[in-house]
Amino acid sequence: MTAPLRSPAPHVVIVGGGGTGAALALDLVLRGLRVTLVERGEITSGTTGRHHGLLHSGARYAVNDAESAVECIQENQLLRRVAPGSFEENDGLFVGIDDEDMAYGEKLFAACGETGIPARWLTPAEALNLEPNLNPDLKGAIQVPDATFDAMRLPLRWFATAKARGAVIQPFCEVTEMVVRDACVMGVRGHDHRTERDFEVGADLVVNAGGPWAEKIAAMAGADVPIQPSPGVLLALRGRLCNMVINRMHKSGDGDIVVPQRGLSIVGTSSWVVKDPDDLGVPEDHVQKMYTEGSKIIPAVRSAPFRQAWSAARPLIGGGGADTGRELSRTFKCFDxxxxxxxxxxxxxxxxxxxxxxxMAETTADVVCRKLGIEAPCLTRETVLLPHTAYYAA
Ligand SMILES: Cc1cc2nc3c(=O)[nH]c(=O)nc-3n(C[C@H](O)[C@H](O)[C@H](O)COP(=O)(O)OP(=O)(O)OC[C@H]3O[C@@H](n4cnc5c(N)ncnc54)[C@H](O)[C@@H]3O)c2cc1C
Known part of the structure; x- marks a missing residue:
């Protein structure tokens, strides 16, 4: 049985200030709950602030991971409505440069149809007309509705809107302990790195939105989540080598995507697995692979000036036996x-x-409301977000 919101509204503490925690903070305050979010560093300083900035059409997953592909295309279309101005609506190309790629392209095109991703074949001349820096020997391309966005500014819009609706956002507050009584989590304890003081916050329910750190955070409550941190290396080159998102037309692999970001081109990515998401490094052979493979789709990758290389860890769901992480689904799961x-x-x-x-936030907020016995609909599908600048102005 669920009931309308009681007064005072239940208080939810969210641990982790990445995009997932940000979207969840907004979803819960819009449903009338009181929310405090604690993040150990600056907001978005985890994986969120370090990805390519690709708004996936889902095409990268359409052949092997249909569930993720459908999730991506649905959100791709919805986010353009609620976050106008956040996206460069540049589309993406999957580029075939040999017969094997073209055979994969047939499967990709069919899978896009099955998962609801708009796709169209282009001739080499049409593709080169759109993107003159492509490998001139390409054999064909498929155009899909990929887009790009600023990895930090989109979540800032969720944070800004959540804050304006009453959410308390506490960066630099690291959770070190869960308050557990009679096998029930009652709040969190931790350290505020701004004041160098310890804190304790009580809660009716705590949500762990710790991304690749989720396993460590769950362990503080004596709980377990099957998270496999899977890092990848990203290479930023100076200069915009393409205006669209350029993918190789094959099963996702190393160095097979180039994403334009402002005046840079981001070449990604690799995939391996680690136990500790704080211990990643930037393996030099992975950086070299970005050059080798990236230059197969855009030859100018080889000679473009280096800007930066870094790594970040995907929070993938897996049982711990993964080999490189590529075999794991990109779907999400909420664990009660x-x-x-x-x-x-x-x-x-x-x-x-x-x-x-x-x-992810909508699914989690549904679980939170069910557990707290609250009936309140999700409003993030239609709530237009405040601009990212409102976060610091508020
Ligand atoms: C190389 C790479 C490229 C990617 N490219 C894309 C892309 O182009 N497009 C796309 O859609 N997705 C991409 N992804 C996936 C995407 O980046 C992640 O799925 C997403 O950012 C995860 O967000 P999150 O909020 O769940 O986790 P995070 O952003 O990691 O947030 C978790 C937060 O928890 C905090 N935290 C940890 N421990 C504690 C504690 N004890 N107390 C308080 N806070 C704590 C961390 O500091 C962190 O900020 C990419 C991932 C990788 C690795």
Missing amino acids: HMERDGVGGFVTISGGKATTARA
Whole structure:
């Protein structure tokens, strides 16, 4: 049985200030709950602030991971409505440069049809007309509705809107302990790095939105989540080598995507697995792979001036036996730790993409409301977000 909101409204603490935590803070305050979000560093300083900035059409997953592909195209279309101005609506191309690619292209085109992703074949001349820096020997291309966005500014719009509706956002507040009584999480304890003081915040329910750190955070409550941190290396080159998102027309692999970001071109990415998301490094052979593979789709990648290389860890759902992380789905899951570990008042959201953060938040807020016995609809599908500048102005 669910009931209308009681007064005072239940208080939810969210641990983790990436895109997922940001979208969740907004979803919950719009449903009338009180929210405090604690983030150990600056907001978006985890994986969120370090990705390509690709608003996935879902085409990269359409052949092997249809569930993620459908999630991506749905959010791709919805986010353009609620976050106008955040996206460069530049589309993407999947470029075939050999017969194997072209055979994969047939499967890709069919899979796009099955997952609802608008796609159209282009001749080499049509593709080169759109993107003159492509490999001139390309054999064909498929155009899809990819887009690009600023990895930090989109989540800032969720934070800004959540804050304007009453959410309390606490950056530089690291959770070190869960307050657990009778197998129920009652709040969090931690350290505020701004004041160098310890803090304790009580909660009716705590949500772990810790991305690749989710396993560590869950362990503080004696709970477990099957998270596999899977890093990738990104290479930023000076100069805009393309205006569209350029993907190689094959099963996702290393160095097979070039994403234009402002005056830069971001070449991505690789994939391996680690135990500790704070211990990634930037392997030099991965950086070299970005040059080698990236230059197969855009030859100018080889000679463009280096700007930066970095890595970040995907929070993938997996049982720990993954090889490179590429075999794991990009879908997301919300874990109710009462059902999973017998720990009350505690939920984890993980997996997914930056593109699907809002959908992850909706699923999690549904679970939170069910657990708190509240009936309140999701409003993030139609609430137009404040501009990112409102976060610091508020
Ligand atoms: C190389 C790479 C490229 C990618 N490219 C894209 C892309 O182009 N498009 C796309 O849609 N997706 C992309 N992704 C996926 C996307 O970046 C992630 O799925 C998404 O950013 C995860 O967001 P999150 O909020 O769940 O996690 P995070 O952003 O990692 O947020 C978790 C937060 O929890 C905080 N935290 C951890 N421990 C504590 C603690 N004890 N107390 C308080 N806070 C804590 C962390 O500091 C962190 O800020 C990419 C991922 C990688 C690795």
